[in-house]
Amino acid sequence: MRHKRVLIAVLAFPVAFLGWVAWTFITSPFFGDPMSQVEPVPCEEAMQYADQDGLPKGAHDAKCTALSWLDTTYTAHFTITRTDLDAWLNDAYPGTHLTLEDCLGAPADACAHIELNPPADGGAMAIDISVRYGEDSTAVVDFEPFDV
Template sequence: MAGVRGGTAGARAGRGRTRWGVFAVVMALPTLLVAGVAAVAIWFMTSDYPLGGEPEDVPCAEALDFGGAKLPKGAYDGQCTVQTWLDTDYHAAFRMPRADVRKWLADTYPEAPEPGTDLCDTDADLCLNLNTQYATPPDGAGADAVTVNVTYEDAGTAVVFFSAFTV
């Protein structure tokens, strides 16, 4: 009888014990979940490009080629980037002789409307937008749309902001 009683007493003690390891894991899960969500939220709020697609420097010839253009003669101080994620977006900024801007645009985009001042960036003196069914980038260009904004820096210099992108 002593063996039976000892076995029963041991079984009762095991059944009533708290399993602290399982309890600790169950209690820690909500805390870990909240901490994980908070970490992701902080990352999204502090990153300029949380989903990727940070701009990368590229040769200006590549940026302009994507929009069906060539870098004009006399261009200098070029800074060009590409940003890709869902779409591809090339940007180029360069200086060129002011007197050559209209000819360069006409030679580059002969089918485009005359450059003007409608729908230009705020500081632009002249612009060209190839982003409608009536005015599109040339065949062979990788871009669906091209915008060119020109600011006259002084009597002899123009700063060109070129953007070619997919939509």
């Protein structure tokens, strides 16, 4: 009897895993891949997720999205002057320095990773920022707060 229980326990995980894989494969064409369903959201919502009242002063051409499945990631993509970006970062996240080392292969000129301890009231636990510098002292910013 004990061997039967052990055998059932050993087989339960692979069977459950294969069932999940089959279910995902069968339902994906009908419901889409949940990891690729990026939804447009108001930028105020994206910024509030990281406890910011809105976009930084001087930001324009903003587009914001959310991706939620097992975790949540918002992206605020905007253009701002380098001076306004530096002032906002200094005010919102003191001590944050944009460096190339934090880019980890991302196509950017400078990046930062910010751990929020404690997490933001809005839900974010960390923020990734990547910046591409323009020729006219502008910066194109991807501000990405996330919870896992």
